Amino acid sequence: MSAAPTPDVVRPVFDEAAGAASKPAEGRSMDLGSKRLLWIGLVVVAMAVVPLLAGNFTVSLLNDIGIGALVALGLVLLTGIGGATSFGQAAFVGIAAYATAWLSTTQGMSPWLGLAFSLLLTGLSALAIGLLTLRLGGHFLPLSTIAWGLSIAMLFGNVDALGRHTGLSNIPALTIGPWSLADPRAIYYLIWALVGLAMLFSRNLLQSRPGRAIRSLRGGAILLASVGADAYRVRLTLFVTAALFAGLAGWLYAHMNRFVSPSPFDVRASIEYLLMAVAGGLGHLAGALVGSALVLILKNGLQDVLPLLTQRAGQLEAVAFATLFILLLHFARGGLMGFVRRWTHRFSAAHAPREPMPPVSPLPHRTLPDRGSPILSVTGAVKRFGGLVAVNDVSFEVKAGEIMGLIGPNGAGKSTMFNLLTCTLPMTAGQVRFLGQDIAGLPQRKVARLGLARTFQHVKLRPHMSLLDNVALGAHSRTSSGVLRAGLRLDRTEERQILQEAQRQLDRIGLGDRAHELAGSLPLGTQRILEIARALAADPVLLVLDEPAAGLRRKEKMALGDLLRKLREEGVTILIVEHDMDFVMKLVDRLVVMNFGSKLVEGVPSAVRADERVQAAYLGSVV
Ligand code: ADP
Ligand code: MG
Numbered sequence: 001m002s003a004a005p006t007p008d009v010v011r012p013v014f015d016e017a018a019g020a021a022s023k024p025a026e027g028r029s030m031d032l033g034s035k036r037l038l039w040i041g042l043v044v045v046a047m048a049v050v051p052l053l054a055g056n057f058t059v060s061l062l063n064d065i066g067i068g069a070l071v072a073l074g075l076v077l078l079t080g081i082g083g084a085t086s087f088g089q090a091a092f093v094g095i096a097a098y099a100t101a102w103l104s105t106t107q108g109m110s111p112w113l114g115l116a117f118s119l120l121l122t123g124l125s126a127l128a129i130g131l132l133t134l135r136l137g138g139h140f141l142p143l144s145t146i147a148w149g150l151s152i153a154m155l156f157g158n159v160d161a162l163g164r165h166t167g168l169s170n171i172p173a174l175t176i177g178p179w180s181l182a183d184p185r186a187i188y189y190l191i192w193a194l195v196g197l198a199m200l201f202s203r204n205l206l207q208s209r210p211g212r213a214i215r216s217l218r219g220g221a222i223l224l225a226s227v228g229a230d231a232y233r234v235r236l237t238l239f240v241t242a243a244l245f246a247g248l249a250g251w252l253y254a255h256m257n258r259f260v261s262p263s264p265f266d267v268r269a270s271i272e273y274l275l276m277a278v279a280g281g282l283g284h285l286a287g288a289l290v291g292s293a294l295v296l297i298l299k300n301g302l303q304d305v306l307p308l309l310t311q312r313a314g315q316l317e318a319v320a321f322a323t324l325f326i327l328l329l330h331f332a333r334g335g336l337m338g339f340v341r342r343w344t345h346r347f348s349a350a351h352a353p354r355e356p357m358p359p360v361s362p363l364p365h366r367t368l369p370d371r372g373s374p375i376l377s378v379t380g381a382v383k384r385f386g387g388l389v390a391v392n393d394v395s396f397e398v399k400a401g402e403i404m405g406l407i408g409p410n411g412a413g414k415s416t417m418f419n420l421l422t423c424t425l426p427m428t429a430g431q432v433r434f435l436g437q438d439i440a441g442l443p444q445r446k447v448a449r450l451g452l453a454r455t456f457q458h459v460k461l462r463p464h465m466s467l468l469d470n471v472a473l474g475a476h477s478r479t480s481s482g483v484l485r486a487g488l489r490l491d492r493t494e495e496r497q498i499l500q501e502a503q504r505q506l507d508r509i510g511l512g513d514r515a516h517e518l519a520g521s522l523p524l525g526t527q528r529i530l531e532i533a534r535a536l537a538a539d540p541v542l543l544v545l546d547e548p549a550a551g552l553r554r555k556e557k558m559a560l561g562d563l564l565r566k567l568r569e570e571g572v573t574i575l576i577v578e579h580d581m582d583f584v585m586k587l588v589d590r591l592v593v594m595n596f597g598s599k600l601v602e603g604v605p606s607a608v609r610a611d612e613r614v615q616a617a618y619l620g621s622v623v
Contacts, residue, residue: 044196047192048189050062050188051185051188051189056184059184059185059188060184061296061297061300062188062192063184063187063188063191063256064296065289065292065293065296065297066188066191066192066194066195066252066292067191067249067252067253067256068249068273068276068292068295068296069195069276069288069289069291069292069293070194070195070198070245070246070248070249070252070288071089071090071093071245071246071249071273071276071292072273072276072277072280072287072288072289072291072292073195073198073199073202073245073285073288073289074089074241074242074243074244074245074246075089075242075273075274075276075277075282075288076202076277076280076281076282076283076284076285076287076288077202077205077206077214077238077241077242077245078238078239078241078242079274079277079282080277080281080282080283080284080287081206081214081215081217081282081283082214082217082218082234082235082238082239083217083218084134084141084217084235084238084239085141085142085145085274086142086145086239086242086270086274087142087145087146087149087267087270087271087274088129088145088146088147088148088149088152088267088270089149089242089243089246089270089273089274090149090153090246090264090265090266090267090269090270090272090273091148091149091152091153091265091270092122092125092126092243092246092247092250093246093247093249093250093253093264093265093269094152094153094156094250094260094262094264094265095118095121095122095125095152095247095250096118096119096121096122096246096247096248096249096250096251096254097118097250097251097253097254097260097265098156098162098168098250098254098260099114099117099118099121099122099250099251100114100115100117100118100171100250100251100254100255101114101162101167101168101171101254101260102161102162102168103117104171104172104255105168105169105170105171105172106161106168111171111172111173111174111175111251111255112174114251114254114255115251118247118248118250118251119244119247119248119251121247122243122244122246122247122250123240123243123244123247125152125243126239126240126242126243126244127236127240129148129239130235130236130239130240131236132144133145133148134232134235134236134239135232145270146267149266149267149270150266150267152265153262153263153265153266153267154262156261156262156265157262163261165261165262166261167259167260167261167262168259168260169258169259170258170259171254171255171257171258171259171260172255172258173187173255173258174187174190174255176190181255184256187252187255187256190252191252191256194248194252195289198245198248199285199286199288199289201487201488202285202487203285204486204487204488204489205241205483205486205487206285207495208481208486208487208491208495209472209475209476209479209480209481209486209491209494209495209498210234210237210481210482210483210486211486212465212469212472212473212476213229213234213473213476214234214238215462215465215469216229216462216465216473217231217234217235217238218462219460219461219462220460222424222444222460223460224445225424225443225444225445225448226422226424226444226445226448226453226454226456226460226535227445227448227453227473227474227475227476227477227534227538228445228446228448228449228476228477228538229445229476229477230443230445237482237483238483241483246273250265268318271321272295272299272321275291275295275321275324275325276288276291276292276294276295276296277291277335278291278325278328278329278333278335279291279294279295279324279328279335279336280292280294280335280336280337281334281335281336281337281338281340281341282333282335283334283335283337283338284335284337284338284341286337287335287336287337290335290336290337290340291335291336294336295321298320298324299317299321302316302317302320303317306320357496357499357500357503358496359500360493360496360497360500361497362497362500362501362504363475363478363479363497363498363501363539364478365539366451366539366541368400368541368571368572369400369435369541370400371399371400371401371571372399372400372401373399373400374397374398374399374400375398375399375400375434375435375541375542375573376397376398376421376432376433376434376452376542376573376575377395377396377397377398377431377432377433378394378395378396378397378417378420378421378430378431378432379395379430379431379432379433380393380394380395380429380430380431381393381394381395381417381420381421381427381429381430381431381432382394382427382428382429382430383413383416383417383419383420383425383427383428384428389597390413390416390597391413391416391417391420391597392413392596392597392598393430393598393599394413394417394430394592394594394597394598394599395599396592396599396602398542398573398575399573400541400571400573401568401571401573402568402573402574402588402589402590403564403565403568403573403574403575403576403587403588403589404573404574404575404576404588404589404590404591404592405575405576405577405578405584405587405588405590405591405592405605406418406575406576406577406591406592406594407577407578407579407581407584407591407592407593407594408593408594408595408600408617409595409617409618412594412595412596412597413594413596413597414546414577414594415457415546415577416597417594418454418544418546418575418577420432421434421452421544421575422444422447422448422452422454422544423439423440423441423442423443423444423446423447424444424454426441427440427441434447434450434452434542435450435451435541437450445477448477448538449477450541451538451539451540451541451542452540452541452542452544453474453535453536453538453540453542453543453544454535454543454544454545454546455528455531455532455534455535455544455545455546455548456531456546457546457547457550457577459524459527459528459531460531461519461520461527461530461531461534462519463518463519463520464518464519464520465518465519466515466516466517466518466519467506467511467514467515467516467517467518467519467522467530467533468499468502468503468506468515468516469502470519470530470534471502471505471506471530471533471534471537472498472499472501472502472537473534473537474502474505474533474534474535474536474537474538475498475501475502475537475538475539476538477538478501478537478538478539479494479497479498480494481494481495501537502515502533502537503515505533505534505536505537506533508533508536508563509529509530509532509533509536509563510529510559511526511529511530511533523551524551525549525550525551525552525553525556526552526556528547528548528549528550528551528552529548529552529556529560531548532545532548532563536567536572540572541572541573542572542573542574542575543567543572543573543574543575544574544575544576545564545574545575545576545577545578546577547577547578547579548560548576548578549578549579549580549583550579557580557583561583561586561587564576564587565587576588581618584605585605585609586605588605589604590602590603590604590605591603591604591605591608593608593611593613593614593617595613595617600613600614600617601613601614
């Protein structure tokens with residue numbers, strides 16, 4: 001069992017699962033696909049039969065498990081995949097439960113109207129809370145979730161219209177036409193149908209454009225901005241989505257129990273939901289279900305046993321859960337599904353080749369500027385880090401269709417220069433114009449959307465996503481499907497276009513036949529090349545590459561050189577930082593040499609090579 005030092009360990013299992021499930025498989029894995037369908041079919045039939053055979057207690061427990069699973073599902077998405085921990089999810093359950101309770105009791109409206117009202121109110125609350133808190137970094141976000149979790153639960157207990165601490169009772173049962181869902185056996189079907197739909201929605205979502213952005217959130221805001229996505233918006237959308245799952249659960253809860261009071265929505269309940277997600281496996285959608293079942297069955301068991309042992313059963317229950325939490329975090333961060341996955345992977349070909357997709361019309365391309373016209377000009381760029389001047393008054397111009405090199409000893413300021421011209425870092429002084437537009441001060445993602453794609457010296461890939469998904473992320477700004485379209489699978493044409501484009505770029509860099517392997521399994525040098533494919537998927541005007549040949553063997557470097565020359569022929573402009581002098585000199589049309597943050601020389605390779613100042617700069621350093 002692994003007890004890795006970061007909570008990141010939950011990612012692998014999930015991403016792999018999503019990758020493996022994303023496309024129809026052929027041959028042996030096709031059998032696995034139909035086997036899977038068979039299993040799902042069996043489970044559905046079994047679930048449908050249970051209420052006919054089981055006792056009242058079991059049916060009620062299953063209803064609770066279904067409702068818990070809905071909330072936990074939101075947490076798997078938000079916390080497990082998106083990396084934002086929420087200790088306040090029960091508050092959203094409460095907002096929805098109280099909303100529908102209030103509307104259907106004091107206002108006498110239909111519970112179905114209550115559903116719309118609940119979701120609206122939950123969504124708006126999540127939006128407001130998210131806008132206020134999601135920019136908080138580090139531990140402040142989880143802390144703030146505790147704060148609003150506490151205050152919302154407190155609010156329920158202090159508002160007269162909501163019955164203060166006694167709550168609201170006599171909530172009407174749900175009805176569908178002539179059928180009443182007052183009986184637990186009847187509402188059971190609604191609950192589990194909704195759980196199934198929510199699972200399906202989440203699964204679709206994760207295998208889509210917004211889903212890839214969500215799965216990349218842990219890679220940081222800079223990664224997302226480099227493909228034209230706004231990490232804050234992605235996180236906010238995810239936060240609202242997770243809250244809406246909780247809202248759905250709250251609405252069901254209110255009409256199932258027919259009574260609401262503040263305590264089931266307090267922070268303790270939130271922690272229980274989080275525990276469900278962790279116990280089931282934060283990296284797996286099914287973890288929500290498994291975790292909810294595990295926690296609620298355990299809780300019921302404890303409630304039966306503990307009173308026999310002590311009079312302080314409530315406190316002991318809290319201790320038991322806390323212990324379980326700690327044990328899980330120490331020994332099984334992948335949760336129960338982590339074990340299941342490891343076990344099933346032994347028997348399945350996770351990386352079997354996939355069936356080729358039927359071709360679709362390609363994504364639209366940009367018109368590239370005329371060869372030779374200036375597309376990027378940097379004027380008097382300055383960057384200070386405190387007292388250190390990393391870039392000192394550097395100016396140069398890049399023309400369409402050329403390969404321009406930026407070289408210089410280690411620490412010369414090349415990467416910083418790249419960060420300035422891609423607006424990854426704000427400039428201290430100076431100007432950058434790209435395609436005639438002043439871009440200094442623009443957010444990085446807007447610059448990326450203009451057609452400036454980059455790779456990173458320190459590779460920023462999602463190691464547990466497939467090569468194909470990593471590259472597909474690059475096409476983010478060329479496409480538009482959102483969470484709702486993706487979840488409802490209305491995005492399939494666009495999704496096929498994206499995957500086709502990603503596959504084309506992978507073929508272009510020679511990794512086409514490894515599309516479904518995980519990016520993390522590639523050697524570092526090859527990962528750099530993969531980043532180029534991701535950048536190309538954005539259909540860039542200017543490609544900015546930071547040391548793409550580092551870590552490559554001679555042959556691979558030659559292949560990279562060929563690729564870059566081919567791109568130049570196709571009209572892509574390239575700006576490249578590289579350490580290998582031989583490689584650069586043979587490749588580029590022009591060079592800028594930097595030393596100690598300043599521009600030393602600019603010119604064609606032969607002139608630069610002959611320049612005394614360049615030789616002097618390089619003699620003192622390791623090239
Ligand atoms: P190069 O890519 O040419 O090797 P860099 O641009 O990475 O050089 O770094 C130039 C100088 O700026 C170095 O002295 C480096 O230590 C410093 N530097 C780079 N980034 C930062 C930062 N975020 N904070 C402080 N100093 C930095
Ligand atoms: Mg560098």
